[in-house]
Amino acid sequence: MNRSSRRRYSPRELGLAALLLAPSIAVFVAFFYRPFLNLAYWGTFESRRNGAYFERVGLAQYREELASDDFREGLWHSVQFVLYTVPPGLILGVLLAVSAHRRLRGIKVFQAIFSSTLASSVAVTSVVFLYLFNPQVGLIATDWLNDPGMAMFAVSLSSIWQNMGLAFVIVLAGLQAVPDEVMEAATLDGYGAARRLLRITIPLISPVLLFLLVVLVIHGLQAFAQIDIITGGGPVGATETMVFKINRLNRPDNIGIGAVYSVGLFFITLAVTAMQFVILERRVHYAR
Amino acid sequence: MPADVAQVDDVAAGPAAPDVLGGPARDLTAATIGHSTARRRWGLAGQYGVLIALALVVLLPIVFTLLQALSPPFRYLRAGKPLHPVAVDWKDRTWLSGGAASVAARTLIVAALLAWVQLRAAGGRALHPAPLASPRRIAAVVAGVVVLAVLAGRIWAASLARADSTPWWWLAAIVAVALTQYLGFADRHPGWRGWLRAGLVGVALTTFVVVAFGASVWSRGWDQGDLGSALGRSFVVSVLITVAQVVTSILAAYAFAFLRFPFKPLVFAFFMGTMLLPLEVTLLANVQTIRELGWINSNTGLVLPFAATAFGTFLIRQGFRGVPPEIQDATRLDGYGHMAFLWRFAVPLTRPVIASFTVIAALGAWNQYLWPQAVIDDSRYQTAQIRLKTIVGAELANANVGVAAALIVALPVVLLLIAFQRQIIRGLTAGAVKG
Numbered sequence: 001m002n003r004s005s006r007r008r009y010s011p012r013e014l015g016l017a018a019l020l021l022a023p024s025i026a027v028f029v030a031f032f033y034r035p036f037l038n039l040a041y042w043g044t045f046e047s048r049r050n051g052a053y054f055e056r057v058g059l060a061q062y063r064e065e066l067a068s069d070d071f072r073e074g075l076w077h078s079v080q081f082v083l084y085t086v087p088p089g090l091i092l093g094v095l096l097a098v099s100a101h102r103r104l105r106g107i108k109v110f111q112a113i114f115s116s117t118l119a120s121s122v123a124v125t126s127v128v129f130l131y132l133f134n135p136q137v138g139l140i141a142t143d144w145l146n147d148p149g150m151a152m153f154a155v156s157l158s159s160i161w162q163n164m165g166l167a168f169v170i171v172l173a174g175l176q177a178v179p180d181e182v183m184e185a186a187t188l189d190g191y192g193a194a195r196r197l198l199r200i201t202i203p204l205i206s207p208v209l210l211f212l213l214v215v216l217v218i219h220g221l222q223a224f225a226q227i228d229i230i231t232g233g234g235p236v237g238a239t240e241t242m243v244f245k246i247n248r249l250n251r252p253d254n255i256g257i258g259a260v261y262s263v264g265l266f267f268i269t270l271a272v273t274a275m276q277f278v279i280l281e282r283r284v285h286y287a288r
Numbered sequence: 289m290p291a292d293v294a295q296v297d298d299v300a301a302g303p304a305a306p307d308v309l310g311g312p313a314r315d316l317t318a319a320t321i322g323h324s325t326a327r328r329r330w331g332l333a334g335q336y337g338v339l340i341a342l343a344l345v346v347l348l349p350i351v352f353t354l355l356q357a358l359s360p361p362f363r364y365l366r367a368g369k370p371l372h373p374v375a376v377d378w379k380d381r382t383w384l385s386g387g388a389a390s391v392a393a394r395t396l397i398v399a400a401l402l403a404w405v406q407l408r409a410a411g412g413r414a415l416h417p418a419p420l421a422s423p424r425r426i427a428a429v430v431a432g433v434v435v436l437a438v439l440a441g442r443i444w445a446a447s448l449a450r451a452d453s454t455p456w457w458w459l460a461a462i463v464a465v466a467l468t469q470y471l472g473f474a475d476r477h478p479g480w481r482g483w484l485r486a487g488l489v490g491v492a493l494t495t496f497v498v499v500a501f502g503a504s505v506w507s508r509g510w511d512q513g514d515l516g517s518a519l520g521r522s523f524v525v526s527v528l529i530t531v532a533q534v535v536t537s538i539l540a541a542y543a544f545a546f547l548r549f550p551f552k553p554l555v556f557a558f559f560m561g562t563m564l565l566p567l568e569v570t571l572l573a574n575v576q577t578i579r580e581l582g583w584i585n586s587n588t589g590l591v592l593p594f595a596a597t598a599f600g601t602f603l604i605r606q607g608f609r610g611v612p613p614e615i616q617d618a619t620r621l622d623g624y625g626h627m628a629f630l631w632r633f634a635v636p637l638t639r640p641v642i643a644s645f646t647v648i649a650a651l652g653a654w655n656q657y658l659w660p661q662a663v664i665d666d667s668r669y670q671t672a673q674i675r676l677k678t679i680v681g682a683e684l685a686n687a688n689v690g691v692a693a694a695l696i697v698a699l700p701v702v703l704l705l706i707a708f709q710r711q712i713i714r715g716l717t718a719g720a721v722k723g
Contacts (some may be wrong), residue, residue, distance in 0.1 A: 009548055016626055017549040020539040024559065027536070027596035032562040035573030042573075096346075099338050113343045116350070118712065119702040121655035123673040127680055127694035128353045131687045139352045161349055166716060173717040222568045225657035229677050243568045243658070250572055250662060258572045266569045273564055 036266070042259035047252070054256075065260040073237070074245040074261070075268070077152065081241055082220035084156035085163065089216045090209060092160070093167025098197065100168070101175045111172070117165035126229035129158035133230075145231055148238035155230050155239055159223065167212055174208030175201070214276040221269060242268070357692040358503050382444075383437035394501050395433060398493070402432040405489050406472045428472025435464040436497050443494075444502045458494065466490035509692035512683065517668070518675035519697070521587075522654060525671060528591045529653035534646050537600030542630050544601070545608035546616065559598045567593075567659055575662050585669040590660060594653065600645050603718055607641030608634055640714070647708045648715035654701060672697045 045054045046061055065071055096114045100107060120128070132138050133145050133154055144150040178201070186200045202209070224243045227233060233240040233248070240248075242265050249258030384391055406425045439461035446454040470486035477485060500506070510516065543549070544556060567574070574593055583589030611634055619629045635642065654673075661674045670678065676694055683689045705712060 009550060013547050014549050017543040017547040020543040020547070021555065023536045024540045024596035024601065027593070028559070028562050028598075030577070031574055031593040032565045032570060035570040035577060036565050038573045038576075039570065096342055099335075099342055102335065104332075104335060104339075107339075110339045110343055112709075113346055115709075115713070116705075117346060118716075119705045120698055121657075121673060121701065123655070123657050123676045124694045124698045127676050127690055128349055130680060131356055131691055132349060132352065134687065139348075161346075164346060169713050170717050173713070218566075222566060224568070225673070228657075228661070229680065246568065246571060247658065247662065250575055255572060255576070262569050262572055266565070269566060269569065270564055 039259040039262045042255055043263055045256050047254065047256040061256060062260055062263070065257055066264055070245065071261060071264060074240055074242045075264075077239060078221055078223075078241040078243075078268075080152050081156055081159075081223055082217055084153055085159045085220050085223075086213065086216045088160045089163045089167050090212060092164050093171040093212060094202070094209070096164065096168040097171035097175055098201065101172060114168045115165045117162050118169065119165075120162055122159075122162065122225040123229060125158050125162040126226045129154075129161070129226075130230050146235050148235050151231050151235055151239050155223075155226050158226050158230065159220070163216060163219070167216070170208060170212045170215070171205065174205035177208075178204050211276075214272060217272050218269065221265075221272065353691050353695065354499075357505050357509075357688050357695060358499060359688055382441040395437070398436055398497060399429055399433050401493065401496075402429040402469075405469060405493075424475070425472045428468050431468040431471070432465055432493070435468055436461065436493065439464060440494075440497050440502065443498050447502075458498075461494045461498075462487070462490040464490075465493055503692075505688045505692040506696065509679070509689050509696055512689055513675055513679040513693045515672065515675065515693060515696055518670050518672040519700075521669065522672040523700075525587055525590045526650055526653040528587065529594045530646060530650045532591065532595040533597050533600050533649045534642065536596040537604050537645065538630075538635065538642065540596070540601045541604035541608055542626075542634065544605045545611075546626070546629075546634070559601055562598045571658065571662060574659075578663050584663055585666050589663045590671070593659070597649070600649065603641055603645050603715075604638065607638035611637050640711075643708075644711045644715035644718070647704065647711045651701065651704065651712065654704075 043062055044056060044058050046057045047054055100111050100114055117125075130145075133140055133142060135141050135143055142150075142154075144154040182200065182204065183196070186196050191200065222243055223241060224247065227239050227241060227244050228247075231239045233244055242261065246258055246261050246265065249255070249261060251258075383394070406428055439457060443454065443457045443461060446457050466483070466486040466489065469489050470482055473485070474482055476482075540559070544552065549555075578584060578589040578593075581589075583592075615633055615637075616629060619633055624632070656671070657673050660671045661677075664670055664674065667675075667678055676690075676697060679693045680690045
């Protein structure tokens with residue numbers, strides 16, 4: 001900005017800016033910041049039975065509930081879900097995108113097929129997989145949904161399938177941004193297919209893969225519909241993730257504990273998002 | 289390792305395996321030019337083999353779901369001939385049953401499809417389609433409709449009776465449709481290529497007609513799940529959310545991109561900070577707010593919390609930054625105010641970005657699940673996505689009705705994806721690739 005433009009703000013422009021920003025700010029205050037501050041405050045109250053009895057307990061409730069078995073269990077289930085869905089998501093994304101990033105006749109058809117799972121919402125996918133796992137008529141006719149050891153794996157299969165389209169689209173966009181000459185030079189230098197993938201393709205698209213990683217981790221931490229529809233949290237609570245537990249605490253008599261859980265989820269999401277910003281920072285340096 | 293050794297290794301390891309790892313466009317790179325055509329053919333076959341295998345993995349759940357929707361309910365599965373998939377009970381057993389509107393709609397859809405086939409497949413080129421107004425092509429369209437109308441009825445009747453003649457009626461319909469269509473475009477594609485096209489059209493159209501118009505499971509899923517009201521509600525809510533998000537984002541983005549006001553970085557940080565507070569975190573307090581305001585089971589409660597987004601503001605601000613400053617200066621000299629500049633220049637110039645964001649916002653709104661199930665407790669007011677859970681719970685024994693309802697709910701998104709594929713992909717990858 002040049003110096004001469006740094007004069008006083010014109011009142012008309014100020015008024016207009018306030019007018020244009022007001023709708024967004026109103027929504028953000030009412031449905032983002034105020035509720036979060038409310039939750040942080042409610043977390044210091046212990047609620048009982050019918051919700052009429054509140055007792056101020058201060059940070060003791062945070063200490064107690066964040067260390068409770070129930071919270072740790074929810075956290076572990078969320079982490080489990082992330083561990084089951086993210087690595088396959090990354091691998092399948094690279095596999096699909098590398099296979100479909102060629103000049104072949106009819107490649108557009110394959111690209112359309114690979115991105116087709118984008119059309120399926122989480123609820124639709126969950127219904128499809130619920131019947132896919134049905135012991136009577138399902139394609140994968142197993143008893144996984146009644147087996148505490150396998151239920152989470154079964155649920156994550158639905159998410160792995162659903163994420164394929166997104167992962168494919170993102171990795172393909174990354175591949176298309178790599179100049180063709182780089183690949184041709186590598187081939188001329190005598191790099192085999194495997195070395196080309198590991199030494200050239202993956203490092204070149206690593207910023208995109210990191211972006212995909214963060215997207216998948218956040219999706220995994222926020223998973224709810226697939227658990228609600230496929231297992232309903234069962235069997236014996238083996239698939240109750242963080243968000244599922246928070247939603248279950250959506251009752252006035254539990255609002256104190258629910259608030260603590262929500263704040264806990266916030267800090268976990270914050271850690272992942274902070275990672276995202278570090279990655280974005282790296283990407284900018286890389287692109288220079 | 290020299291290039292030809294790698295090639296030999298590839299061939300030795302079998303056609304499929306190494307190409308998973310192959311770089312893009314291997315068959316066009318300079319290194320492969322000197323190689324024998326046999327090797328290249330194997331390489332090509334391998335590449336297609338991998339692509340087809342991966343496509344099968346992606347499509348398997350979809351195909352299985354379609355088959356399941358067309359299968360009888362559980363209790364009939366083991367009776368008689370279980371793998372007579374479409375032989376549930378048919379609502380319409382002939383083309384003409386089911387009411388005048390239904391017959392007219394069916395006929396129009398088939399006629400439109402046939403006309404499209406004749407225009408595109410027959411004309412060959414998208415830019416110079418064959419004129420439809422040729423007697424041959426009009427005859428092909430009319431004859432195709434008549435053939436399908438007559439023979440689809442026979443297929444439905446045979447399926448209902450689980451008769452052994454069912455496959456023969458299928459074959460007859462496919463051949464008859466292929467014959468009529470070949471008549472229409474034999475002048476452009478004579479010989480076996482024309483027959484191949486005609487045959488593919490016959491298979492596709494016969495399957496579409498029999499499955500889409502014949503299987504009563506679609507109407508059962510629709511009626512028993514009361515999907516009409518749920519889809520209507522989802523539609524209204526999605527449109528309201530999308531319009532609200534696009535408008536508030538454009539307005540805020542304009543302020544950030546073109547206006548000068550104090551503490552701009554701070555206000556921008558205030559916007560971006562909302563990305564750290566996803567709905568999952570604020571859910572309980574937001575439900576409380578909606579409850580206090582008395583908006584449980586209302587459209588207001590479904591829309592208002594999503595009326596503004598930081599992501600949209602960010603995306604559109606980036607677009608506005610691409611508007612050349614000269615244009616702004618010129619319009620100012622011409623006496624345009626801010627609002628005129630915004631709607632006549634800034635928005636039209638950033639249309640691709642705004643279009644991408646609009647489609648992404650619509651997609652997100654349509655697919656919402658957590659929030660609707662938290663603020664809707666009366667099943668009459670459910671959106672389509674949460675209605676699915678109710679249907680599945682009620683129809684546990686009827687897998688076909690459950691998956692049929694799921695497929696109906698997915699259909700609008702499928703159409704959206706087909707129509708706006710480029711915008712959706714650009715929106716989804718906005719954060720991944722620079723530019």
